[in-house]
Amino acid sequence: MEIQIGEGPDVEALMHTEEVFEPSEEFKAQANFGDPAVYDRAEADPEAWWAEWAHKLDWAQPWDKVLEWDAPWAKWFVGGKINVSHNCLDRHVAAGNGDRVAYYWVGEDGARRTITYSDLLSTTERFANVLKNLGVQPGETVGIYLPMIPEAPAAMLACARIGAVHNVVFGGFSAEAVRERMETSHAKVLITADATLRRGEPLPMKQSLDEALDALPDMRHVVVVDRTGGKVETPMREGRDVWWHEQMLAADADCPAEPFDAEHPLFILYTSGSTAKPKGIQHTSGGFLTGVSATHNAVFDIKPERDVYWCAADIGWVTGHSYIVYGPLANGCTSVLYEGAPDYPHQGRWWEIIQEYGVTILYTAPTAIRTFIKWGRDIPDGYDLSTLRLLGSVGEPINPRAWLWYRDVIGGGRCPVVDTWWQTETGMIMITPLPGITATKPGSATRPFPGVSAEVVTHDGEIVEQGGGFLTLRRPWPAMARTLYLDPDRFVETYWSRFGREVYDVGDAARVDEDGYFWVLGRTDDVINVSGHRLSTMEVESSLVSHEGVAEAAVIGQNDEQTGQAITAFVTLEGGWEPSAELIAELREHVAEKIGKLARPKRIIWADDLPKTRSGKIMRRLLRDIADGRELGDVTTLRDPAVVGMIGERVKAGED
Numbered sequence: 001m002e003i004q005i006g007e008g009p010d011v012e013a014l015m016h017t018e019e020v021f022e023p024s025e026e027f028k029a030q031a032n033f034g035d036p037a038v039y040d041r042a043e044a045d046p047e048a049w050w051a052e053w054a055h056k057l058d059w060a061q062p063w064d065k066v067l068e069w070d071a072p073w074a075k076w077f078v079g080g081k082i083n084v085s086h087n088c089l090d091r092h093v094a095a096g097n098g099d100r101v102a103y104y105w106v107g108e109d110g111a112r113r114t115i116t117y118s119d120l121l122s123t124t125e126r127f128a129n130v131l132k133n134l135g136v137q138p139g140e141t142v143g144i145y146l147p148m149i150p151e152a153p154a155a156m157l158a159c160a161r162i163g164a165v166h167n168v169v170f171g172g173f174s175a176e177a178v179r180e181r182m183e184t185s186h187a188k189v190l191i192t193a194d195a196t197l198r199r200g201e202p203l204p205m206k207q208s209l210d211e212a213l214d215a216l217p218d219m220r221h222v223v224v225v226d227r228t229g230g231k232v233e234t235p236m237r238e239g240r241d242v243w244w245h246e247q248m249l250a251a252d253a254d255c256p257a258e259p260f261d262a263e264h265p266l267f268i269l270y271t272s273g274s275t276a277k278p279k280g281i282q283h284t285s286g287g288f289l290t291g292v293s294a295t296h297n298a299v300f301d302i303k304p305e306r307d308v309y310w311c312a313a314d315i316g317w318v319t320g321h322s323y324i325v326y327g328p329l330a331n332g333c334t335s336v337l338y339e340g341a342p343d344y345p346h347q348g349r350w351w352e353i354i355q356e357y358g359v360t361i362l363y364t365a366p367t368a369i370r371t372f373i374k375w376g377r378d379i380p381d382g383y384d385l386s387t388l389r390l391l392g393s394v395g396e397p398i399n400p401r402a403w404l405w406y407r408d409v410i411g412g413g414r415c416p417v418v419d420t421w422w423q424t425e426t427g428m429i430m431i432t433p434l435p436g437i438t439a440t441k442p443g444s445a446t447r448p449f450p451g452v453s454a455e456v457v458t459h460d461g462e463i464v465e466q467g468g469g470f471l472t473l474r475r476p477w478p479a480m481a482r483t484l485y486l487d488p489d490r491f492v493e494t495y496w497s498r499f500g501r502e503v504y505d506v507g508d509a510a511r512v513d514e515d516g517y518f519w520v521l522g523r524t525d526d527v528i529n530v531s532g533h534r535l536s537t538m539e540v541e542s543s544l545v546s547h548e549g550v551a552e553a554a555v556i557g558q559n560d561e562q563t564g565q566a567i568t569a570f571v572t573l574e575g576g577w578e579p580s581a582e583l584i585a586e587l588r589e590h591v592a593e594k595i596g597k598l599a600r601p602k603r604i605i606w607a608d609d610l611p612k613t614r615s616g617k618i619m620r621r622l623l624r625d626i627a628d629g630r631e632l633g634d635v636t637t638l639r640d641p642a643v644v645g646m647i648g649e650r651v652k653a654g655e656d
């Protein structure tokens with residue numbers, strides 16, 4: 001069986017490692033979950049298992065039914081009423097933990113803020129009133145485009161408090177990407193900042209959005225956080241644009257948390273799929289909070305009175321939603337929130353932060369780990385990382401070498417490594433070790449979380465007991481996406497069609513080994529994973545084609561030591577345009593403007609034509625083979641087989 005996958009890092013090497021790490025007796029003894037029986041218990045009655053977790057939350061009204069499953073439509077905790085922000089804030093304060101730190105915030109400029117649960121509650125309440133004063137109603141979408149500052153979680157929680165639906169856009173996306181996501185989600189209010197800091201320099205945010213905002217007639221208000229203390233020019237449009245701090249002063253301090261239906265939408269988060277149009281993944285309240293609090297507790301073995309947890313993702317991605325904001329806060333946990341880059345002002349920045357706050361749990365992406373390895377195989381002397389007790393990985397397959405380095409060098413050989421597989425759509429971690437129970441193998445995400453059912457299947461949907469195939473999920477889970485915003489048909493078609501309505505088609509290839517362990521290999525669709533960020537080939541292609549000089553473009557992911565995959569674009573120019581180094585720079589900049597810097601092709605290869613089937617479909621797989629210098633298979637089905645040779649010559653000659 002041939003599975004087309006974006007060539008993930010070290011796919012073959014992933015499987016060939018003999019090492020197995022059993023949880024230490026010491027870790028087992030104190031772990032939240034140390035008894036393997038939990039797997040059987042959850043398997044025997046998954047609904048009871050999830051209900052047990054839901055019971056740990058505060059419900060304004062109990063549910064009548066745990067699950068209503070009319071595949072692929074799920075409703076969890078039917079009839080229940082809950083307020084997510086109450087669960088993340090008020091109940092901890094009411095329990096006497098108001099002075100516990102919610103976030104140790106470290107700014108990229110070295111600024112420090114310590115935010116307790118009481119502090120975060122008051123900011124959230126006040127800002128919820130600001131939103132109300134601006135006319136935001138329950139169910140309405142509020143855009144958030146912010147740097148990693150404490151206002152970001154507060155803004156999300158304020159939305160949750162009043163039943164507004166947040167739509168966070170990663171700060172690295174372009175103004176054009178923000179415009180598109182605001183328009184398609186019908187956002188009427190956007191929260192942004194005057195600027196974000198990049199290596200010590202303020203980079204205007206609000207100002208860079210102005211043109212895009214003017215193209216959004218429905219945008220009633222833009223709330224601007226003054227991140228830099230007035231250092232960048234920020235034109236404010238009368239009647240639309242308001243300052244966060246001024247609104248906060250004018251708003252009431254108290255905003256009671258209103259209960260909402262368990263299925264009330266909590267947020268939309270856009271992610272890339274196989275088409276040029278990003279998908280608005282829709283999550284709801286009660287099930288989502290149950291799923292993320294359960295997995296955060298069990299996977300990271302959280303004890304709030306002991307742990308200082310640092311998830312080094314950005315709030316603009318699902319990892320930030322689930323495991324910087326909702327999971328940790330629901331669990332009353334203390335987190336680090338870091339605004340800057342790992343190497344600013346120096347390459348020891350992360351180690352400095354771990355030492356300063358006594359971080360016990362670090363959750364990051366393999367791309368960061370590979371970067372650290374590149375900087376030097378050892379942690380520079382003088383940094384004390386001995387407080388660390390658990391390490392997590394997410395976002396892309398981790399190769400055993402990086403896994404082992406993470407465990408040995410950062411974790412000093414004593415910290416279990418949890419490689420957690422999940423997606424924006426799953427909302428919560430789905431395949432992962434439980435650190436007090438599961439033996440780990442470097443490079444494997446191990447087994448499904450208790451209560452989760454995963455299977456690898458063939459093209460025809462037959463279950464593969466051992467071997468490779470398509471990864472599927474078989475049973476509803478509380479944090480699962482409920483639909484795509486305003487596009488239920490696409491939801492069904494994308495995820496619940498290939499193997500039937502009851503089977504969620506993940507879009508990843510995986511192997512199962514002799515112990516039933518899962519090894520996720522990479523995407524099976526046209527999604528590229530750059531540094532753990534999902535990008536669609538079609539989205540990048542359509543941004544290239546929107547340049548006046550480009551007639552046609554095909555984009556593929558190529559292996560990259562640093563970023564896992566990197567974008568390579570094959571570009572055919574319009575008549576009258578000549579290839580040049582300047583044009584390469586211009587096209588890269590063009591993509592940055594359309595989507596964001598993260599989508600800039602690393603490599604652009606000029607092609608007079610692209611390999612297409614007779615029906616006109618671009619053969620990306622062939623382009624991947626050409627780019628990597630692999631032997632090409634049968635090309636006679638191509639409309640013009642000569643194209644392949646021509647592009648091959650270009651690649652060889654390094655004309656790109």
Ligand code: WTA
Nearest residue numbers: 394395396397419420421422423424520534
């Ligand atoms: C990939 C990020 C291997 C996978 C939470 C998935 C992984 C996509 C892992 C989702 C992992 C994520 N091992 N691959 N531990 N975690 N992926 O939606 O291809 O940004 O489908 O969610 O990242 O990316 P997303």
